[in-house]
Amino acid sequence: MKQLEKSRSATYNLGYHIIFCPKYRRRVLVGAVEVRLKEIVLEVAKENDWQIATLEVMPDHIHLFVKVTPMDSPANIVARIKGRSSFVLRNEFPDLKTRLPSLWTRSYYVESIGSISAEAITQYIDNQKKR
Numbered sequence: 001m002k003q004l005e006k007s008r009s010a011t012y013n014l015g016y017h018i019i020f021c022p023k024y025r026r027r028v029l030v031g032a033v034e035v036r037l038k039e040i041v042l043e044v045a046k047e048n049d050w051q052i053a054t055l056e057v058m059p060d061h062i063h064l065f066v067k068v069t070p071m072d073s074p075a076n077i078v079a080r081i082k083g084r085s086s087f088v089l090r091n092e093f094p095d096l097k098t099r100l101p102s103l104w105t106r107s108y109y110v111e112s113i114g115s116i117s118a119e120a121i122t123q124y125i126d127n128q129k130k131r
Helices: 031-047 074-092 095-099 118-127
Strands: 015-020 051-058 061-067 109-113
Touching: 015 074, 031 051, 031 061, 031 074, 074 095
Parallel strands: none
Antiparallel strands: 015 061, 015 109, 051 061
């Protein structure tokens, strides 16, 4: 059975698979930058009460599976992680400033993760009036 989270006004099981890339998909997320990026993502998640289920940093992109509350939009999650990591990494690794005009692209990929298929939800809703 899936683990449900609860707040005062909602019961939920909400997770997002998020992917984003450095500007020009440059392969800069390696070595000490990779290690520090993981630390920053975990810090931001802890501050916002997000649960990081999986975090993988590739040289030219980052994969993140994060469990959140209904109050946390994907845009807000990405903005907080990109904003903090760009600020910190560009200060701690000045060569990033000279190699890239900004650390991250403006875009990202997000997919909601659930344990019920779209077909099952559609069938459930369609069958409600038949009860």
